[in-house]
Amino acid sequence: MIGYGLPHFPMTRASSVDDSSGVVARLIGVLGSERVHTHPLDLLVFGKDAGVTPGEAAVVVLPESTDEVAAVVRVATAAGVPVVARGAGTGLAGGAVPTSACVLVVLTRMNEIFEVDEVGRTAWVGAGLVNEALSNAVADHGLLFAPDPASQQTATIGGNVGTNAGGPHCLAEGSTIAHVLGMEVVTGDGEVMMVGGAAPDPLGYDLRGLFVGSEGTLGIVTRVLVRLVEVPPQLETMLISFVDVSDAARAVSEVIAEGVVPAALELMDGPMIEAVENFVHAGLPVGPGAVLLAEVSGHSVGVAADAALVREIAVLNGATEIRVARDEDDRALLWKGRKAAFGAIAQSAPDYYLNDTVVPRTRFVDVLDEIYAIAERYELRLLNLIHAGDGNFHPIVSYDAAEAGMTEKVIDATHEMVRAAVAAGGTLSGEHGIGIEKRDLMPEVFSADDLDAQERIRDAFDPLRLLNPGKVLPEGSRCLDRPPT
Amino acid sequence: MIGYGLPHFPMTRASSVDDSSGVVARLIGVLGSERVHTHPLDLLVFGKDAGVTPGEAAVVVLPESTDEVAAVVRVATAAGVPVVARGAGTGLAGGAVPTSACVLVVLTRMNEIFEVDEVGRTAWVGAGLVNEALSNAVADHGLLFAPDPASQQTATIGGNVGTNAGGPHCLAEGSTIAHVLGMEVVTGDGEVMMVGGAAPDPLGYDLRGLFVGSEGTLGIVTRVLVRLVEVPPQLETMLISFVDVSDAARAVSEVIAEGVVPAALELMDGPMIEAVENFVHAGLPVGPGAVLLAEVSGHSVGVAADAALVREIAVLNGATEIRVARDEDDRALLWKGRKAAFGAIAQSAPDYYLNDTVVPRTRFVDVLDEIYAIAERYELRLLNLIHAGDGNFHPIVSYDAAEAGMTEKVIDATHEMVRAAVAAGGTLSGEHGIGIEKRDLMPEVFSADDLDAQERIRDAFDPLRLLNPGKVLPEGSRCLDRPPT
Numbered sequence: 005m006i007g008y009g010l011p012h013f014p015m016t017r018a019s020s021v022d023d024s025s026g027v028v029a030r031l032i033g034v035l036g037s038e039r040v041h042t043h044p045l046d047l048l049v050f051g052k053d054a055g056v057t058p059g060e061a062a063v064v065v066l067p068e069s070t071d072e073v074a075a076v077v078r079v080a081t082a083a084g085v086p087v088v089a090r091g092a093g094t095g096l097a098g099g100a101v102p103t104s105a106c107v108l109v110v111l112t113r114m115n116e117i118f119e120v121d122e123v124g125r126t127a128w129v130g131a132g133l134v135n136e137a138l139s140n141a142v143a144d145h146g147l148l149f150a151p152d153p154a155s156q157q158t159a160t161i162g163g164n165v166g167t168n169a170g171g172p173h174c175l176a177e178g179s180t181i182a183h184v185l186g187m188e189v190v191t192g193d194g195e196v197m198m199v200g201g202a203a204p205d206p207l208g209y210d211l212r213g214l215f216v217g218s219e220g221t222l223g224i225v226t227r228v229l230v231r232l233v234e235v236p237p238q239l240e241t242m243l244i245s246f247v248d249v250s251d252a253a254r255a256v257s258e259v260i261a262e263g264v265v266p267a268a269l270e271l272m273d274g275p276m277i278e279a280v281e282n283f284v285h286a287g288l289p290v291g292p293g294a295v296l297l298a299e300v301s302g303h304s305v306g307v308a309a310d311a312a313l314v315r316e317i318a319v320l321n322g323a324t325e326i327r328v329a330r331d332e333d334d335r336a337l338l339w340k341g342r343k344a345a346f347g348a349i350a351q352s353a354p355d356y357y358l359n360d361t362v363v364p365r366t367r368f369v370d371v372l373d374e375i376y377a378i379a380e381r382y383e384l385r386l387l388n389l390i391h392a393g394d395g396n397f398h399p400i401v402s403y404d405a406a407e408a409g410m411t412e413k414v415i416d417a418t419h420e421m422v423r424a425a426v427a428a429g430g431t432l433s434g435e436h437g438i439g440i441e442k443r444d445l446m447p448e449v450f451s452a453d454d455l456d457a458q459e460r461i462r463d464a465f466d467p468l469r470l471l472n473p474g475k476v477l478p479e480g481s482r483c484l485d486r487p488p489t
Numbered sequence: 490m491i492g493y494g495l496p497h498f499p500m501t502r503a504s505s506v507d508d509s510s511g512v513v514a515r516l517i518g519v520l521g522s523e524r525v526h527t528h529p530l531d532l533l534v535f536g537k538d539a540g541v542t543p544g545e546a547a548v549v550v551l552p553e554s555t556d557e558v559a560a561v562v563r564v565a566t567a568a569g570v571p572v573v574a575r576g577a578g579t580g581l582a583g584g585a586v587p588t589s590a591c592v593l594v595v596l597t598r599m600n601e602i603f604e605v606d607e608v609g610r611t612a613w614v615g616a617g618l619v620n621e622a623l624s625n626a627v628a629d630h631g632l633l634f635a636p637d638p639a640s641q642q643t644a645t646i647g648g649n650v651g652t653n654a655g656g657p658h659c660l661a662e663g664s665t666i667a668h669v670l671g672m673e674v675v676t677g678d679g680e681v682m683m684v685g686g687a688a689p690d691p692l693g694y695d696l697r698g699l700f701v702g703s704e705g706t707l708g709i710v711t712r713v714l715v716r717l718v719e720v721p722p723q724l725e726t727m728l729i730s731f732v733d734v735s736d737a738a739r740a741v742s743e744v745i746a747e748g749v750v751p752a753a754l755e756l757m758d759g760p761m762i763e764a765v766e767n768f769v770h771a772g773l774p775v776g777p778g779a780v781l782l783a784e785v786s787g788h789s790v791g792v793a794a795d796a797a798l799v800r801e802i803a804v805l806n807g808a809t810e811i812r813v814a815r816d817e818d819d820r821a822l823l824w825k826g827r828k829a830a831f832g833a834i835a836q837s838a839p840d841y842y843l844n845d846t847v848v849p850r851t852r853f854v855d856v857l858d859e860i861y862a863i864a865e866r867y868e869l870r871l872l873n874l875i876h877a878g879d880g881n882f883h884p885i886v887s888y889d890a891a892e893a894g895m896t897e898k899v900i901d902a903t904h905e906m907v908r909a910a911v912a913a914g915g916t917l918s919g920e921h922g923i924g925i926e927k928r929d930l931m932p933e934v935f936s937a938d939d940l941d942a943q944e945r946i947r948d949a950f951d952p953l954r955l956l957n958p959g960k961v962l963p964e965g966s967r968c969l970d971r972p973p974t
Contacts, residue, residue, distance in 0.1 A: 123746065124849060178689070195938050197939055198938075199942070202914065203847055205666065205919070206916075207916060208935070208943045209698070209702070209703055209707075210698030210699065210701070210702060212698055213696065213699070214694045217690070217694070307791075309791075394689065429687065431686070431688040431692060432692055434688075435690070438693065446692065449692060453680050454682055456682075457682050457684070457950075464946060465942075465945065
């Protein structure tokens with residue numbers, strides 16, 4: 005069981021921090037009382053994300069500049085109080101959920117676009133800027149920010165950085181790490197540091213891979229230098245139906261094997277299609293075992309050739325229907341079903357639990373079969389949404405947590421699914437991060453020596469363990485007492 | 490002055506290590522006497538790379554497995570003796586040149602290809618495998634290893650990893666970091682650790698950026714899981730002449746601004762063309778101010794469209810001649826001049842010194858003018874070879890070190906060129922690494938806090954500073970005594 009057994013704090017905790025250490029008073033001194041919140045409801049609301057694990061902060065602050073963040077960190081760490089950074093709270097793995105009484109730094113007010121270099125195709129933005137707001141702001145230059153998590157209308161760039169977020173279009177473009185050139189970071193001692201920069205390969209040790217995906221455990225990213233990409237001048241979007249999900253999976257493998265990397269290649273299985281169709285009536289073909297949403301994009305006539313190849317492979321693998329978007333409205337309709345998936349799931353049952361394991365393409369069909377078998381054995385309702393091009397599974401169990409023992413059953417089943425993916429050479433997470441939810445599964449893919457290396461990094465930047473404690477790494481990963489060899 | 494003032498060790502040093510600590514005897518115990526060398530000539534030969542800084546090892550060892558490397562590291566570090574790893578010694582910045590009496594670990598015998606996954610397009614290879622040997626070995630699968638440094642016929646994959654090597658085709662494909670999925674690393678305490686893995690985004694902290702480009706200062710990479718790319722089915726190669734080098738530079742900027750990323754875009758200036766033509770008689774058009782070698786590759790008819798666009802932009806910017814390769818022989822001829830550049834330089838004067846700064850594309854022409862002015866002021870012979878697509882300059886000064894004061898003059902001039910690039914928003918190195926040569930220039934681009942972060946990483950993995958000491962970071966980068974704020 006992971007992510008459970010967290011301490012539930014009494015509502016008076018905020019004032020107890022205030023009493024014992026004067027942290028709240030000093031935070032008010034830095035930010036003013038308008039931007040320091042200790043009301044129990046604020047602590048509850050900001051203490052949650054979009055996942056299943058509850059948490060609660062001791063005090064919530066809303067800084068508006070890097071200097072303010074640095075001052076907040078100095079106040080908190082001087083008093084030995086943990087600091088947790090948070091964006092819009094759309095995370096699914098509990099990465100921004102406090103595991104102990106902390107200062108919760110909400111970065112949503114730091115949503116400025118400081119600079120856009122349309123020739124160099126970069127922008128300096130605040131960590132609190134909403135993902136989609138950036139793409140909207142640079143659309144006039146024919147540019148966009150490529151990572152497109154399902155939550156992009158709400159999620160912040162800082163949150164994308166914290167979890168190394170992905171999205172349907174990250175198949176061809178790469179996840180957030182491929183789009184972050186530099187970061188301004190507030191360290192655990194309240195200093196401001198630059199990580200990376202405009203050069204594609206930074207000098208010395210490239211620290212960007214440490215900070216992107218580190219969920220605020222090494223520092224708080226306050227400003228980000230992002231790479232922008234050109235809005236593709238040509239685009240072809242297709243919705244392809246299959247009777248059997250394994251036919252669709254085989255078609256995906258063959259497309260990739262042919263060397264075509266579509267801009268997106270999304271798979272929904274039968275139950276997922278049905279839920280979506282009941283919710284948004286996007287005109288998805290209810291009945292088939294699976295639909296594949298394929299988008300090919302680029303500069304030239306190559307787009308038409310690639311799209312034709314995708315269709316040819318689909319037909320050879322038993323596609324029963326292929327719809328091609330003729331215009332923007334059509335394209336929006338084809339995407340509507342995919343984008344509404346989480347709303348549809350939420351409508352169909354009170355609760356859902358999802359994982360995001362990654363499976364090698366060669367084992368795609370086997371693992372999918374195994375995941376279905378596990379759901380059947382546990383008698384659970386399973387819907388599948390898959391970033392199929394890179395084998396990033398999102399098996400979603402839809403359930404009612406009010407049923408006795410149901411949550412435990414769902415978590416047990418989901419962990420079996422994760423282990424099936426790992427046993428097939430896959431990994432724990434494609435894009436949602438480790439957070440609380442998967443922390444204790446890390447030893448399934450890392451040896452003691454590997455985890456020790458991870459802990460060394462944490463020790464280097466957060467020796468006191470005051471930056472988002474209890475995340476990413478399981479307890480006791482350091483091998484300090486290893487006998488000499 | 491950098492890279493000079495190194496201690497010159499007496500020839501008896503090898504036996505002095507042997508005497509005082511028994512390290513050589515213990516190394517012979519691990520590897521046998523055939524693979525442990527202390528002959529002064531071996532120490533001299535293996536102590537140099539292709540750059541200008543001399544060095545010399547205390548003992549040279551040739552391990553054949555990761556376990557042997559681990560055993561060597563344990564023997565050396567237990568005695569407090571530094572360990573320097575080395576591949577073929579083609580480095581240009583002194584990264585593998587010992588700065589103190591050390592155990593020099595030559596990895597060239599670890600040149601095995603352990604596994605090729607032609608579907609997943611990856612291979613596990615030994616660090617000592619020669620770059621080109623890998624591409625040759627996987628050619629039958631239609632695959633290749635994309636990084637193509639000029640030294641690729643000799644340089645090892647491990648050396649490419651150590652310096653994050655680039656090459657002409659890294660414009661579109663990215664430098665070595667984009668092609669390394671995982672690494673087996675021997676740590677400073679002689680343990681074996683895995684960094685990264687087959688998944689595109691590793692869990693936890695992504696340590697790959699630390700190890701790729703770290704020049705053996707954090708551990709010794711013994712095996713590498715590399716990404717392979719498809720041999721492009723279509724290719725168009727062009728040699729374009731310009732009267733003025735700034736016309737060529739402007740054409741490059743416009744090609745990139747149009748969103749076309751050619752597979753390669755290499756610029757040679759007039760003096761460079763002349764030297765090459767005198768050497769290999771590749772039929773380069775002697776006379777013009779610059780030639781641009783442009784290669785466009787891909788899957789589809791898009792290649793022809795992109796190539797036409799490159800030609801159109803070239804003509805609009807004053808191109809005087811465009812040659813298009815009609816077949817493989819033609820293509821080889823067009824590339825011959827570029828690939829023979831270093832041989833040509835070596836033939837034209839006894840010594841050369843080159844830097845590899847990167848300049849933002851928007852400042853390309855200004856910085857080039859400034860570099861020419863600096864060479865003129867110092868009365869030095871300057872040849873330019875530029876990975877133009879990403880603004881990676883290689884200004885080469887060709888000289889005779891036997892002339893009194895000449896080496897110092899060349900280094901002073903080169904540093905002025907580097908500073909001009911940095912002042913224009915550029916950076917110290919595109920692909921050759923920091924090594925000894927650029928170590929002391931690091932504070933030009935890093936603040937004290939930034940360098941401190943780099944040192945924390947080194948402390949995390951090499952607290953005793955026994956792994957390739959004196960490289961990458963300047964002395965005294967840690968801010969341990971900073972007053973509390």
